Amino acid sequence: MLWLGAAPMLTSLLLPWVLLRPNRLAAGEFLRLPGAQAALGALLVMAAALSGRFLPRAAPLLASLSLLTGLWWLGAQTTTALTGQATFARASASSGLWLWLLGGGILVYGAGLAARGMGRLQVLLAWLWLPGLVLLALIGHFADWSVIAEYRVQRSRFGQELGQHLKLILSALGLAAVIGAPLAVWASRNARVSGVVLGLAGGVQTVPSLALLGMLIAPLSWLANHLPALRSLGVSGIGTAPALSAMTLYALLPVLRNGVVALRGVSPGALDAARGMGMTDNQRFWRVQLPLALPVWLSGFRQAAVMLVGVASVAQLIGAGGLGYFIFSGLQSGAADLILLGAVPAALLAIGLDALLRGLEALLGSKLGKV
Amino acid sequence: MIELRHLEKRYDDPVTGQPFYAVRDLSLSFPDGEITALLGPSGCGKTTTLRMINRLIEPTGGQILIGEHDAQSLRPEELRRQVGYVIQQIGLFPHLSVAQNVATVPELLGWPKSKVQARVRELLALVGLEPDLFAGKRPSELSGGQQQRVGVARALAADPPVLLMDEPFGALDPLARDKLQEAFRDIQQNLKKTIVMVTHDIDEALKLGDKVALMGAGALEQFGTPDDLVRRPVSEFVRQFLGEDALLRQLAGVPAGRLARPGDAHGLPQISQDLNARSALSVMLRERVDTLAVTDESGQVSGVLSWSDLERA
Numbered sequence: 213m214l215w216l217g218a219a220p221m222l223t224s225l226l227l228p229w230v231l232l233r234p235n236r237l238a239a240g241e242f243l244r245l246p247g248a249q250a251a252l253g254a255l256l257v258m259a260a261a262l263s264g265r266f267l268p269r270a271a272p273l274l275a276s277l278s279l280l281t282g283l284w285w286l287g288a289q290t291t292t293a294l295t296g297q298a299t300f301a302r303a304s305a306s307s308g309l310w311l312w313l314l315g316g317g318i319l320v321y322g323a324g325l326a327a328r329g330m331g332r333l334q335v336l337l338a339w340l341w342l343p344g345l346v347l348l349a350l351i352g353h354f355a356d357w358s359v360i361a362e363y364r365v366q367r368s369r370f371g372q373e374l375g376q377h378l379k380l381i382l383s384a385l386g387l388a389a390v391i392g393a394p395l396a397v398w399a400s401r402n403a404r405v406s407g408v409v410l411g412l413a414g415g416v417q418t419v420p421s422l423a424l425l426g427m428l429i430a431p432l433s434w435l436a437n438h439l440p441a442l443r444s445l446g447v448s449g450i451g452t453a454p455a456l457s458a459m460t461l462y463a464l465l466p467v468l469r470n471g472v473v474a475l476r477g478v479s480p481g482a483l484d485a486a487r488g489m490g491m492t493d494n495q496r497f498w499r500v501q502l503p504l505a506l507p508v509w510l511s512g513f514r515q516a517a518v519m520l521v522g523v524a525s526v527a528q529l530i531g532a533g534g535l536g537y538f539i540f541s542g543l544q545s546g547a548a549d550l551i552l553l554g555a556v557p558a559a560l561l562a563i564g565l566d567a568l569l570r571g572l573e574a575l576l577g578s579k580l581g582k583v
Numbered sequence: 584m585i586e587l588r589h590l591e592k593r594y595d596d597p598v599t600g601q602p603f604y605a606v607r608d609l610s611l612s613f614p615d616g617e618i619t620a621l622l623g624p625s626g627c628g629k630t631t632t633l634r635m636i637n638r639l640i641e642p643t644g645g646q647i648l649i650g651e652h653d654a655q656s657l658r659p660e661e662l663r664r665q666v667g668y669v670i671q672q673i674g675l676f677p678h679l680s681v682a683q684n685v686a687t688v689p690e691l692l693g694w695p696k697s698k699v700q701a702r703v704r705e706l707l708a709l710v711g712l713e714p715d716l717f718a719g720k721r722p723s724e725l726s727g728g729q730q731q732r733v734g735v736a737r738a739l740a741a742d743p744p745v746l747l748m749d750e751p752f753g754a755l756d757p758l759a760r761d762k763l764q765e766a767f768r769d770i771q772q773n774l775k776k777t778i779v780m781v782t783h784d785i786d787e788a789l790k791l792g793d794k795v796a797l798m799g800a801g802a803l804e805q806f807g808t809p810d811d812l813v814r815r816p817v818s819e820f821v822r823q824f825l826g827e828d829a830l831l832r833q834l835a836g837v838p839a840g841r842l843a844r845p846g847d848a849h850g851l852p853q854i855s856q857d858l859n860a861r862s863a864l865s866v867m868l869r870e871r872v873d874t875l876a877v878t879d880e881s882g883q884v885s886g887v888l889s890w891s892d893l894e895r896a
């Protein structure tokens with residue numbers, strides 16, 4: 213596992229790390245890591261990979277340091293490249309850096325897995341890179357990286373679109389919960405209902421997101437034209453309304469499916485005991501069935517949330533905004549940095565939401581006991 | 584007293600409409616303060632009968648009287664809160680602590696908190712679980728035997744006069760089962776609950792049952808003391824179900840100490856008073872003697888046990 217990460221990292225040292233261009237769209241020249249630093253990096257990675265075999269307790273720390281070194285170089289090398297250049301010049305990360313980060317990710321993940329058996333300190337060390345990254349970002353270490361340069365230009369817009377992205381996801385999740393939860397409860401008790409409901413939700417899921425967004429434009433603009441009340445609420449064929457509708461429909465499947473599975477999976481012994489103790493149907497549902505189903509059900513919300521980060525990125529195409537704005541503007545103008553300004557936060561958002569909800573699941577699981 | 588009168592549970596086959604009787608014309612009364620074992624092969628309707636008593640299954644005919652009341656005259660939930668229930672797969676709530684599990688019925692009945700807490704501690708102590716040690720634990724942290732002790736404590740929580748048990752010791756390994764059966768017998772000796780216990784384990788029925796009701800194919804085959812069934816089976820079915828070694832099974836449930844009487848133990852092979860009578864018989868056969876010396880906890884000879892004592896067991 214450790215070598216699986218170390219191999220691309222070592223390879224990356226042979227590749228260019230920084231692309232220096234006179235402005236954001238022009239062609240440029242590739243810069244490599246200085247030999248001394250590359251040698252240092254090679255040593256660090258080798259040490260991390262070998263420690264897995266000879267000194268496992270050091271592996272988490274070394275893996276974290278390896279990943280952090282790459283991030284440090286990202287800032288340092290872009291700054292070096294821009295020294296003495298004109299204002300419009302841009303220094304962006306090139307293949308070497310991305311490969312290093314990919315390998316570093318694998319290295320840290322592998323070390324983290326191995327650290328589980330070694331104690332809390334080792335697990336924390338495997339995550340050391342994260343506070344390191346935050347610290348580097350806060351002290352402005354990446355200021356000269358082209359994506360950050362792009363961010364400086366777009367700052368106010370970025371906050372707005374990130375907010376819109378989050379708003380779309382959370383609203384869709386909320387709607388899916390409000391619609392999906394009672395449906396899931398109903399479906400869990402009735403085989404015919406669950407067949408219909410899960411079939412429909414599964415059908416929606418097979419429609420590609422872009423197609424679904426497009427298909428909702430016509431009915432929603434019809435509704436907005438014929439029902440002034442809806443129009444005054446802001447419903448129209450393009451924009452937030454169709455995006456939110458499509459995202460809610462998408463989120464329904466995981467919410468429903470996990471809900472039905474979770475509710476049906478509750479141990480029949482516990483349910484029979486609840487009935488035998490003299491609980492009413494309502495008491496049995498709220499006191500026994502729901503708490504026991506909750507951890508599994510929550511993982512449906514997690515799957516939905518992660519999926520919605522992706523769907524929300526496409527919502528820009530029908531004018532709903534979100535981080536997709538940067539991705540598609542970047543695509544149109546051929547500005548790779550602008551694409552990254554949308555893509556990287558979207559990816560981080562998905563990973564962050566996943567981690568957050570996984571944590572919540574684990575917490576609920578330990579609080580509520582295993583089902 | 585629980586009395587079943589012409590109890591019937593019929594299921595109609597959804598396709599052919601053919602009726603199937605899980606329980607048919609069952610009349611039986613369970614004596615107060617005693618354990619009645621509902622014994623029988625799989626599918627004989629013993630669990631169905633038990634579950635009809637607290638209306639987890641609604642009968643299609645007949646009547647159930649609990650004390651003076653017709654079971655049908657109460658709301659099912661009310662009825663169930665007055666009848667303790669211990670189920671086969673233990674059925675503890677995994678998301679609640681041991682104390683919360685035991686407190687289930689008192690809380691449903693709206694007891695004040697302090698009373699519930701005191702009761703929980705009292706019950707845990709009763710079933711042999713140190714309250715300070717176990718109250719806060721999760722069921723998953725307990726062994727199978729400890730879990731079933733909690734199950735029994737939970738069923739006794741609101742001090743119901745009647746306890747229904749569906750194969751309560753079935754999921755345990757033999758060692759834990761024996762221990763728990765002993766503990767349960769001691770508890771019952773003080774509590775004198777009216778207990779209906781479903782089991783397919785003949786040894787368990789003969790050991791724990793004051794009375795045994797043997798069922799076959801939805802109907803009662805024989806009702807009586809374990810001795811009645813073993814020595815005076817009313818039908819070929821009863822004889823076959825209990826098997827030719829029924830007497831040995833019964834002996835297995837009796838400690839040798841209980842059968843011992845004073846006598847001259849000089850030079851006899853010794854056995855402990857806790858050894859069961861079947862094992863004592865095995866020792867007699869092995870040692871080629873017809874009398875054994877029985878020793879108490881301290882190893883002192885307390886009496887003798889002879890072949891004729893076993894015959895009278």
